Amino acid sequence: MGSTGVRIAIDAMGGDHAPAEIVAGAVRAGEELGVTVLLVGDPQQIEAALPPKTNLAQVEIVPAEEAIAMDEEPLNAVRRKRKASINVAMDLVKQQQADAVFSAGHSGAAMASALLRLGRLPGIDRPAIGTVFPTIKAGKPVLILDVGANVDCRPKFLEQFAVMGSAYSQYVLGTPEPKVGLLNIGEEDTKGNEVALRAHQLLKENTQISFIGNAEGRDVLSGDFDVIVCDGFVGNVLLKFAEAVGGVILQILREELPQGLHGQIGTALLKPNLKRIKQRMDHAEHGGALLLGVDGVCLIGHGSSQAPSVFNAIRMAKEAVDNQVLQRLRTQYQALERESG
């Protein structure tokens, strides 16, 4: 499929800055990436949010009557509000009118909607949320999953996460042979809690991935791993800690750098460099989280997503579609099912 044909359904009503920032990021993606964006939500609000000179050839508006608020219980809300923007967007994928979906709204609702409307890929017990962290090696991110969908995991779930993560790393992030690690508390095979010990064994025996062993907390940002699997409890704690720590360090820099006269002059001279550092540590630059294991390409943005994050997430969605990640995963899972009999 040529890239001009890629169509991405956007939940225009989801997120703290919806619809303005969502529409702005999506329109830019339409213009710069050559995708068609299907903006799902209240047509009046969406039209009001369109930038003045929007090229309408790349934009379609799909009406949806309702939206799901951040404080609603996800499964109930998704079931009750059948015409909510997230449901309508998922239906577009289900009906093959779109190739992928993006939402910065209630992530639990996006997950519930994807499960109910698209279903799981064959061979997958539980979908996982994967997120991309920058590492110490520039241009060499690491995909961590699960970061919150499954707080209690069985070892075989972690194995499935590894297979899915490996495919995404290869076909979306462009890693030739992704090195997979298991998040654990030591390097040795014998380290870890009960789930990690059994998962280690399964990963070692799996021939579809390049499992290189346990990854400790200190290895997450080393760039030595391309994919790191963990349960959604530890993954979520790690993600939120990592997101916050950037802000903590920036605050320490802001407090300490301008101390004294030399400090003030030095800080003024370094302004452009400090801005670049902020960008390099900024999570938003690295796009949305991937919902892996459902039968469709789904990207989930942070609730606080602004236009640049939306743009990056749509770029990731396009990569996934262009590189036929879903089709490849289906094939791999079929092989996995044959293997396990």
Place this chain on the structure above:
Amino acid sequence: MGSTGVRIAIDAMGGDHAPAEIVAGAVRAGEELGVTVLLVGDPQQIEAALPPKTNLAQVEIVPAEEAIAMDEEPLNAVRRKRKASINVAMDLVKQQQADAVFSAGHSGAAMASALLRLGRLPGIDRPAIGTVFPTIKAGKPVLILDVGANVDCRPKFLEQFAVMGSAYSQYVLGTPEPKVGLLNIGEEDTKGNEVALRAHQLLKENTQISFIGNAEGRDVLSGDFDVIVCDGFVGNVLLKFAEAVGGVILQILREELPQGLHGQIGTALLKPNLKRIKQRMDHAEHGGALLLGVDGVCLIGHGSSQAPSVFNAIRMAKEAVDNQVLQRLRTQYQALERESG
């Protein structure tokens, strides 16, 4: 007990830089804190490591024939090498010839030795390792436990960690009424894995602590919590990630700050301020980890400990002794046992 009477047993042979850095830090503590340090290990090596003008009034050397190496299986080594420096140091506490013990050697061996020689405090199922993190609020650290001793925890272990952590925060770190949090993936009571859900309930009902609710990954460094409890798996991942992230940020600063002519001049001007930032993020400034739940005051140093870390750990040990943490914990546990009994 007056502070002049505090005696600390030091495993002089444990750690990457033993005995030189261990002895240097201990001797400084003897001089500046008025404690007596009992240096346990090979007398010849220890004497050779004593700084030239050491005040020998504050230093005793206690011979030990062996030492436990970093790669030995801890429980076996502790049992087999009965006269290893860590065992001799623990025995000094057991025989009330010392009030506390410090080791930067094999932490698993220190834990095994403490369990075998000192035993557990009444009412405690599992000892935990607690470590102090700096937070965004200067001078307001947070004690995290467990960071590695127990990879699979039952809810009541987490409750015991909270009681012990609270006592240490109050009587060692000087927090008037420590705010306790449960590391979890959301603020709401209904969030978390099975263990966290049940632990939340126990913590809420415990009247001996000030439990203020769940702490997410983003809250760890916020300064809003004084004590955060978690199982040793997630705690260890978090600790190692946090230790590494400081280095990652410093490397990014080193790469990006001196870019361009303005960058080079600015960086030169900022040299003293950057050094202060490095110190503020440095884990070593905050001393050793606490081994909580054994019947003795035990401080565990990082294998890479140098003299300043050793000094800080000894200061923490002295605080714990001066403030009778163990005696207070015994009383609290007795109350806890009466309550649950």
